[in-house]
Amino acid sequence: MEFVLNGRRVRVQDVAPQTTLLDYLRASGLTGSKEGCAEGECGACTVVLVREGPAGTEYRGVNSCLLFLPMLAGQEVYTVEGLAQDGKLAEVQAAMVQHGGSQCGYCTPGFVMSLFAEQYRPDRGAEFDLHALSGNLCRCTGYRPIKDAALSLGPAPDDAFKARLREPAPALGPAVYESEQGRFVRPGSLEECLTFLALHPEAKLVAGGTDAAVESNLRHKRWELLVGLEAIPELRVFEERGDAVEIGAGLSLGELERRWEGAPQAVRDLLPLFASPLIRNSATLGGNLGTASPIGDSPPALLALDAAVRIAGKDGERVVPLAEFFKAYRQTALGRGEVIVSVRVPKPYPAHSRFxxxxxxxxxxxxxxxxxxxxxxxxxxxxxxxxxxxxxxxxxxxxxxxxxxxxxxxxxxxxxxxxxxxxxxxxxxxxxxxxxxxxxxxxxxxxxxxxxxxxxxxxxxxxx
The missing domain is CATH 3.30.390.50 (CO dehydrogenase flavoprotein, C-terminal domain)
Structure with a gap:
């Protein structure tokens, strides 16, 4: 399995599929990224991926502690070690130095990467959006100088990083990774996925990885077979029709937040409060529903909007009202070998809705x-x-x-x-x-x- 790390292509082999990107980075000597929580709450492990967004190629901040390494097959990643060019600090790094934004320093690389992703955001406004830092915690509570550093940043400089945004992002395609500790398979279509799941219904489905990685990191859960859903086009649709909105189950919540203009108020309340920008850049709507957590954020909002889920398996498709989807604690209407394809929210939206x-x-x-x-x-x-x-x-x-x-x-x-x-x-x-x-x-x-x-x-x- 290969991916691009700080501009250099690297090859990975003989590593357990559930190895996180964070563990790989630190084992490789790139120790700027830190583990503070292992569940995406502190942001000390932040890195950026080069991804295709609504406004073109973008740098997308994510938690490296929640990314299984094979999910990066064919992808491009930057860590804090990759920002300095020709011995010169990047603007975001220099701003943190100038404003005294580092105390113990443990959280600093994560803040730097979130600052970097926001500074180079293609559709960024004139001022820095401080909500971009809401997934990063400073245990020393040194937020004022960090805020000052953020607000001092002007437009992204016309450098190699900005030039990279003018080029296409790596395409997400099919991938297979095997080691003695397990296997990771990333199908390239829904049909391919369902055919594979019919043969291997025991596989653990992974879309953004934000829930599965927590199970792995903190509860030491292990699976012999992981199936990645992030390259399936049918799971990444966003389609507004006259009678409903169809939201692909594999669309990240961050993408949904940017694409769903005119969303009902309950959704506009929900998305900014869902975890953090770093989590939303990976987490998916289908994943949040599929875990069937009684304290998941999206179900109450979607239940209020009378949403339904479209489910596919080897025997065909069916639509299940969300009110009938949750059967018991952590149990859903999904059968073995089935996946959530999309979520449908009917129109017209209610006159009043809140989350x-x-x-x-x-x-x-x-x-x-x-x-x-x-x-x-x-x-x-x-x-x-x-x-x-x-x-x-x-x-x-x-x-x-x-x-x-x-x-x-x-x-x-x-x-x-x-x-x-x-x-x-x-x-x-x-x-x-x-x-x-x-x-x-x-x-x-x-x-x-x-x-x-x-x-x-x-x-x-x-x-x-």
Missing amino acids: YKVAKRRMDDISTVAAGFALELDGAGRVARVRLAYGGVAATPVRLFAVEEALTGQPWNASSLWRAQGMIAEVLKPISDHRGSAEYRLSLAQKLLEKFYHETAQTEGVPR
């Missing part, structure tokens, strides 16, 4: 409770249609059909809200864990609906 997330910190954190709501009122201010969905309150993401039915046809007023909150207390039976007690979660579920009520009532001019 709310409560966590220990606003960015790059796991939800305690997440909620997605959608509402349509008739001309008299009565509820014509409502959908209420939650994560973090049951073994699976849930929709509260009984509460929705009770609200339908009722005035959208405080009395209806109070009745709905009372029903929520009867329907939901959350558990207590280290993120929050059952009582706290139930209170959040009720209060988030109350927040939605006040926001929509104010918009609609409903008496409160």
